[in-house]
Amino acid sequence: MGVTGCDSESSSGGQQQGPALDGGGPDAADPDAGVADAALVDAAADAALPDAGEPEGMQVRPGVETVTVTGVEGGALISLYGPDGERMVSMRADAAGQAHFAYIPAEYTVLESGLGADIPVLGGTTLKAGDGYVIRDETTRPVVESAPFRVLAVADVPDVSLYESQTLHGIVDPLISNVGDQDVNEGFNYITMRDGVKLG
Amino acid sequence: MVRLPDPALYGPGPYPTVIEYSGYAPSRPDQKEPGTNIASSLGFATVAVNMRGTGCSGGVFDVFNPAQHADGYDVVETVARQDFVLGHRVGMVGLSYSGIAQLFVARTNPPSLAAVTPLSVIADPWQEQWPGGIYNQGFTRSWLEQRDSEAAAGGQSWTHDRIARGDTTCAAHQRLRSQNIDFEAFLHALEFYNPDARDRSLPRLVHEIRMPVYLTGAFQDEQTGAQFGNMLDHFENAAARKFIVFNGRHPDGYSPMVLTRWFEFLEFYVARRVPRLHPAVRLLGGQEFSSTFGVEGLEFEPDRFADFADEDYAGALAAYEAEPEVRVLFESGARPDTEPGAPAHRFEASFDTFPRPRRWATATTWVPAAPSSPTSCRPRRASTSTATIPTRGRRPFSVRGVTSFSLRSGTSTGPTSPRVIRWPTPPSPSPRTW
Numbered sequence: 001m002g003v004t005g006c007d008s009e010s011s012s013g014g015q016q017q018g019p020a021l022d023g024g025g026p027d028a029a030d031p032d033a034g035v036a037d038a039a040l041v042d043a044a045a046d047a048a049l050p051d052a053g054e055p056e057g058m059q060v061r062p063g064v065e066t067v068t069v070t071g072v073e074g075g076a077l078i079s080l081y082g083p084d085g086e087r088m089v090s091m092r093a094d095a096a097g098q099a100h101f102a103y104i105p106a107e108y109t110v111l112e113s114g115l116g117a118d119i120p121v122l123g124g125t126t127l128k129a130g131d132g133y134v135i136r137d138e139t140t141r142p143v144v145e146s147a148p149f150r151v152l153a154v155a156d157v158p159d160v161s162l163y164e165s166q167t168l169h170g171i172v173d174p175l176i177s178n179v180g181d182q183d184v185n186e187g188f189n190y191i192t193m194r195d196g197v198k199l200g
Numbered sequence: 201m202v203r204l205p206d207p208a209l210y211g212p213g214p215y216p217t218v219i220e221y222s223g224y225a226p227s228r229p230d231q232k233e234p235g236t237n238i239a240s241s242l243g244f245a246t247v248a249v250n251m252r253g254t255g256c257s258g259g260v261f262d263v264f265n266p267a268q269h270a271d272g273y274d275v276v277e278t279v280a281r282q283d284f285v286l287g288h289r290v291g292m293v294g295l296s297y298s299g300i301a302q303l304f305v306a307r308t309n310p311p312s313l314a315a316v317t318p319l320s321v322i323a324d325p326w327q328e329q330w331p332g333g334i335y336n337q338g339f340t341r342s343w344l345e346q347r348d349s350e351a352a353a354g355g356q357s358w359t360h361d362r363i364a365r366g367d368t369t370c371a372a373h374q375r376l377r378s379q380n381i382d383f384e385a386f387l388h389a390l391e392f393y394n395p396d397a398r399d400r401s402l403p404r405l406v407h408e409i410r411m412p413v414y415l416t417g418a419f420q421d422e423q424t425g426a427q428f429g430n431m432l433d434h435f436e437n438a439a440a441r442k443f444i445v446f447n448g449r450h451p452d453g454y455s456p457m458v459l460t461r462w463f464e465f466l467e468f469y470v471a472r473r474v475p476r477l478h479p480a481v482r483l484l485g486g487q488e489f490s491s492t493f494g495v496e497g498l499e500f501e502p503d504r505f506a507d508f509a510d511e512d513y514a515g516a517l518a519a520y521e522a523e524p525e526v527r528v529l530f531e532s533g534a535r536p537d538t539e540p541g542a543p544a545h546r547f548e549a550s551f552d553t554f555p556r557p558r559r560w561a562t563a564t565t566w567v568p569a570a571p572s573s574p575t576s577c578r579p580r581r582a583s584t585s586t587a588t589i590p591t592r593g594r595r596p597f598s599v600r601g602v603t604s605f606s607l608r609s610g611t612s613t614g615p616t617s618p619r620v621i622r623w624p625t626p627p628s629p630s631p632r633t634w
Contacts (some may be wrong), residue, residue: 033617066265199252
């Protein structure tokens with residue numbers, strides 16, 4: 001599946017059909033050797049979370065100046081490669097097999113993800129919007145690699161169909177009316193964002 | 201949460217609609233944030249949304265990051281297209297966190313965002329945490345710790361009820377909370393201003409806002425402080441500006457001192473109609489203010505545009521926009537006909553801009569006293585910006601920018617400059633040293 005959160009032709013993603021070879025870790029002479037594919041989460045679809053019946057394997061969700069990886073083994077070494085092919089940072093996935101990239105240290109570092117992340121702040125930057133980022137699970141054999149994807153910018157506004165396709169339902173908020181046994185939870189909705197994340 | 205106003209008061213809809221958006225619990229079904237509650241009472245449909253990584257929302261939490269700005273854009277555009285939304289344009293409401301969030305969303309300029317009403321906001325988040333380069337161990341630190349706690353899995357207790365009711369999406373979203381970083385620690389480590397912090401610095405962003413803005417704030421806001429005042433002249437591209445500043449406290453943006461003006465603004469720019477407060481709400485208002493502020497006798501202001509017919513929206517709007525942009529309310533808490541401390545001002549002044557056109561201070565120089573004589577200065581009219589306060593045998597202490605003080609005590613020694621600063625005090629029986 002491709003990344004289709006916004007109309008960016010460079011966010012092609014998708015399933016590559018390259019050979020899956022034994023070996024071929026991150027330092028292999030041919031960086032594409034032994035690389036299997038990860039799914040880029042289609043933000044336009046009702047992208048679900050790993051425990052909601054979705055396909056197994058690494059899932060990569062590019063967002064606005066963020067990338068969220070799920071579906072890997074707990075403790076996996078997940079690396080973010082920049083558009084120039086440079087390995088920017090690696091994170092150890094948490095016990096649930098997740099790693100979230102948003103802050104990039106000044107020099108390549110391996111970090112624990114989430115609460116345990118002791119992110120060096122001096123000289124670091126936020127993750128910049130742009131094309132050509134790649135995520136690799138350095139732990140698997142063969143190495144699983146995403147297709148190149150775009151990290152979104154705030155200005156990457158999605159197609160209006162994302163907005164037009166969503167319907168919200170509400171409840172009456174009474175001041176003087178008697179609404180009987182109205183269930184307030186009927187007014188609770190989820191709105192899907194351009195990167196597939198749902199807000200309550 | 202989507203709530204529609206009482207049809208018994210406001211009819212069947214569509215309704216003017218506002219969004220409240222924060223990392224608190226705006227989408228909690230059984231409780232409303234104040235902005236949502238008041239707006240709903242005043243006839244607005246409300247859509248209250250939790251930021252990513254909070255409540256039942258998916259994603260990873262952060263503090264005012266660009267992902268939250270973009271989410272606000274997407275929320276606005278989605279909500280505006282709903283059938284219950286009058287005119288298919290929405291406003292935003294909220295105080296503090298949900299006030300600050302409005303400014304970040306507004307700078308993305310969603311086409312369907314009609315107006316914003318941020319109350320009690322900050323300016324630069326980093327400077328809020330490191331004012332003057334000193335770590336803010338007070339409110340800001342505790343606020344960040346609380347954000348970390350509430351953004352954790354199950355950190356907001358109401359989500360347990362949602363999950364118990366079968367909200368599997370909410371349950372699944374909690375899994376990603378392990379990816380939230382410790383923001384208090386992270387930002388505490390950010391001892392020096394990082395260039396990327398500019399992307400979250402409101403004084404650098406608010407000039408991008410193009411829709412009307414209504415903003416209020418207190419000089420001595422005990423939570424968000426008074427930094428917001430430094431960016432009021434940065435909204436140069438907003439289609440309309442209404443600012444009200446006052447002495448007082450963080451929640452006073454919802455006090456009757458200003459609440460009617462908030463309503464007026466939303467009526468003009470979101471509902472696009474002549475503001476008229478529903479009589480039933482006006483009747484109930486006193487009761488609500490009493491219970492909220494613990495003070496009797498507070499009421500909504502009268503309808504200021506009652507003389508305009510409903511059809512004369514354009515005329516009423518013109519009159520509204522002809523009013524000064526800035527109101528400064530003085531001595532809130534000292535209005536004679538209310539209890540001491542009540543959020544009610546004693547007098548006010550209006551200006552077309554804030555700050556007022558700059559007036560440069562003129563220099564004033566303290567006259568050094570002879571070492572053996574009491575410290576003194578002959579009072580003169582102040583006209584310089586440097587005051588050198590004499591000390592007994594010590595290097596004079598200089599104060600810059602003071603133009604209105606004079607010292608009158610002891611024996612004057614005659615100034616070496618024709619100008620002195622004037623600071624009237626009762627004569628002291630003994631010499632003073634600073």
